[in-house]
Amino acid sequence: MASSLDSFLHDPTDPNALSVEERMKFEKWVAKILDKPAKISSMIEDALHEGMHSEWEAESANHKFRLGSYYPSMIERCLRQQAYSYTAPIPPSKEDLAIFGEGRAIHELIAIALRRSGLISVEGREVVVDLEFADGEAKLHGRIDDLLLIRITDEDSQDFKLFIPLEIKSIGTLPEEPKQAHYYQLSTYLLAKNFPIGVLLYWAKRGGGVKAFSIPKDDVMQIVLRERVFELHEALKQNLLPQKEASFNRDFVQCERCAYSERCNPFLIDSLPKGSKIAVFDVDSTMLDPLPRRRAAMQELGLSPSMRASDIHDKELRDKFWDLYNSPKYAELDLLIEQGKNDAYKQVESGRAIIGISSSRHDSMIEATKARLANLEVPLTHLIVRESGNYDTDITFKTKWALRLETNYEVAEYFDRDALASSEVLKSVQRHRQKKSTDPQGASS
Numbered sequence: 371m372a373s374s375l376d377s378f379l380h381d382p383t384d385p386n387a388l389s390v391e392e393r394m395k396f397e398k399w400v401a402k403i404l405d406k407p408a409k410i411s412s413m414i415e416d417a418l419h420e421g422m423h424s425e426w427e428a429e430s431a432n433h434k435f436r437l438g439s440y441y442p443s444m445i446e447r448c449l450r451q452q453a454y455s456y457t458a459p460i461p462p463s464k465e466d467l468a469i470f471g472e473g474r475a476i477h478e479l480i481a482i483a484l485r486r487s488g489l490i491s492v493e494g495r496e497v498v499v500d501l502e503f504a505d506g507e508a509k510l511h512g513r514i515d516d517l518l519l520i521r522i523t524d525e526d527s528q529d530f531k532l533f534i535p536l537e538i539k540s541i542g543t544l545p546e547e548p549k550q551a552h553y554y555q556l557s558t559y560l561l562a563k564n565f566p567i568g569v570l571l572y573w574a575k576r577g578g579g580v581k582a583f584s585i586p587k588d589d590v591m592q593i594v595l596r597e598r599v600f601e602l603h604e605a606l607k608q609n610l611l612p613q614k615e616a617s618f619n620r621d622f623v624q625c626e627r628c629a630y631s632e633r634c635n636p637f638l639i640d641s642l643p644k645g646s647k648i649a650v651f652d653v654d655s656t657m658l659d660p661l662p663r664r665r666a667a668m669q670e671l672g673l674s675p676s677m678r679a680s681d682i683h684d685k686e687l688r689d690k691f692w693d694l695y696n697s698p699k700y701a702e703l704d705l706l707i708e709q710g711k712n713d714a715y716k717q718v719e720s721g722r723a724i725i726g727i728s729s730s731r732h733d734s735m736i737e738a739t740k741a742r743l744a745n746l747e748v749p750l751t752h753l754i755v756r757e758s759g760n761y762d763t764d765i766t767f768k769t770k771w772a773l774r775l776e777t778n779y780e781v782a783e784y785f786d787r788d789a790l791a792s793s794e795v796l797k798s799v800q801r802h803r804q805k806k807s808t809d810p811q812g813a814s815s
Contacts, residue, residue, distance in 0.1 A: 422467040435459075437606060440599055442501070442512040442558035446551040447624075448616035449602050454630040456606065476540045476573050481516055491519040493533065501562040503596050508603040510558045510595060518569075535559045535568040544574045544581045553585060558595060560587040620733060620757040622774075637774040639752050642723055647782045648751075649717035650772060650795075653728040653739065655787035656710035657748055660730070662703040667694040696731070698738030706746045713785060714749055722782050723751040725775065729767040731755040765791050769798045776802050 403410060435456040444452050454460075462470065484490050494517035501510040516536040521529055537556045539549070548570050556568045570583045605612040616624040617636035625636040638644060654660055665675035671691055673682070679695075682688040694700075714724050731739055736755050743750045754771055756762075762770065765788075772781055772795045781799050786792045 419464055419467065422471050423462075438508045438603060439511045440508065440602060442510045442555040443551075445510060445558070445595060445598050445602075446554040448614070448621070448628070449598070449605070449612035450614045450634055451616065451624075451628050451630055452602055453606060453611050454633060458630075458633075460629045472575065473538075473540045476575075477515060477538050480538055480571065480573065484516070484518070493517045493519045497535075499559050499562040501558050501595065503599065508599050510562070510599060512555070512558060514559050532567075533565060535563070535565055536571055537568065538571050538573065540573045540575050542574070542576055544572055544579050548583045548585065554591070554595065556585050557588060557591040560585070561589070561592050561595070622757060623760075635778065638778045642751055642779070644778045645780070647720075647722045647780045648725050648775060649714070649722040649783040649785065650725045650727055650775070650781055651710060651714060652768065652786040652788070652791070653726045653743075653753070654730050656713070656785045657707055657726065657743065658710075658739075659705040659707055662705055663700040664695060666700045666703055667691055670694060696734050698735060701735065701738035701742050702745075704739075704742055706748075710785070711746070711748050717783060718749050720782075723779075724749050726750050726753040727768060727771055728753075728755050729762075729764045733758055764788070765794050769795050772799050773802055 440452070440456075444455065481492055481495065485492050494514070497514040497517045499512055499514060503509065514535045515538045518534040518536050520532050520534055522532065535556065537552060537559070539552055552570050556570055559565065560568050565587060567584055567586050570585060572581045572583075574580070602612055614634060614636050616622070616628070617634075622636070625631050625634070628634065628636075642648070651657055668675050668677050668691065671687065671694070673687075673691075679688060679691055682691055717724060726739075726743065728735075728739070732755055736753060739755070740750065740753050743753075756767060760767065768786070768791055772784065775781055776799055784792055784795050784799075786795070
């Protein structure tokens with residue numbers, strides 16, 4: 371119709387082409403738009419979201435789950451997460467779609483740049499590969515981003531050609547070494563097609579830097595991949611769920627970022643029913659005195675027993691101290707704090723389970739600490755220590771765990787010699803409860 375915005379704007383040199391009636395209708399329509407200009411920007415946002423969702427759906431059509439066929443890009447992830455993503459997939463969020471679209475755009479740009487370089491030939495895109503295992507019951511099925519052909523001239527001036535699978539990953543910052551999940555994925559392609567070497571190419575979304583890693587084929591990976599595939603396959607074949615691998619390996623960051631965390635419930639303690647009341651004790655300030663253990667570690671290194679770790683200026687010596695201090699070697703030297711034990715029994719008498727927490731103890735100390743508390747007859751139900759790679763501050767660590775526990779239990783009491791830590795933990799728990807009472811879904815997200 372001539373009065374449409376398209377017709378009007380595509381003939382700006384002759385606006386008089388509109389009749390008086392058409393012009394009045396058009397100007398009235400434009401006035402409505404200008405009265406609510408956000409409607410136009412919302413239309414564009416909605417259109418972009420719909421288009422990206424359609425693109426994702428088209429891409430997903432090539433990834434329909436079939437029992438026995440699994441994705442190389444996912445095989446390193448938590449086995450429970452993989453099972454959910456196959457059997458009960460959750461549609462991506464707007465943020466997920468944006469990341470997906472950004473990755474596709476970067477991939478296209480890299481392919482164009484490689485072609486224009488004239489140095490490398492891009493021989494294939496999205497090349498389908500299958501890594502089948504001996505019994506043929508299960509396989510890894512994926513697609514190589516780009517298959518490159520490079521030409522190399524040796525010292526005798528003889529030309530050689532070599533196919534190189536290229537896997538492209540867009541990432542926040544460039545890594546110092548390849549990510550394990552990406553290494554597993556590329557290894558699948560190398561083993562499936564017997565390529566001697568492949569390349570992982572990282573593109574930094576912040577700053578645009580690139581970094582490539584050459585990955586030689588490793589036959590040992592055939593065994594590693596097969597074990598993971600069949601652990602997942604056997605569970606799904608029997609309509610069971612595999613283990614909560616991330617939680618079992620104490621990779622709690624992966625749990626919190628997982629779209630299936632609410633369904634999986636990784637912070638539920640197996641020995642403690644959901645809904646139980648709990649009392650949380652900071653082990654190192656209310657139950658155990660670690661000072662004798664620290665002194666013993668200092669003495670073994672030839673240092674003064676009264677020294678603190680911060681007083682050790684030599685980095686290598688300081689690292690040795692922490693390794694020794696965080697080892698089970700001197701765990702039996704931890705002294706019992708009688709008041710903490712008495713408080714724990716009072717809580718048990720009130721029907722509350724005892725949860726110990728320590729931001730200063732690491733994975734290496736968990737079993738030795740539980741054994742020490744058991745020998746001292748402290749009624750401990752569960753112990754939480756700092757997992758590898760966790761660099762949260764003391765208060766952040768304790769607060770985060772109190773909120774994780776609160777998703778399944780009621781944190782009735784919190785014991786900590788640090789008044790500031792106690793205050794922050796209890797205030798955070800209270801805010802969580804208030805939010806949950808007004809927005810149950812928001813509190814669990």
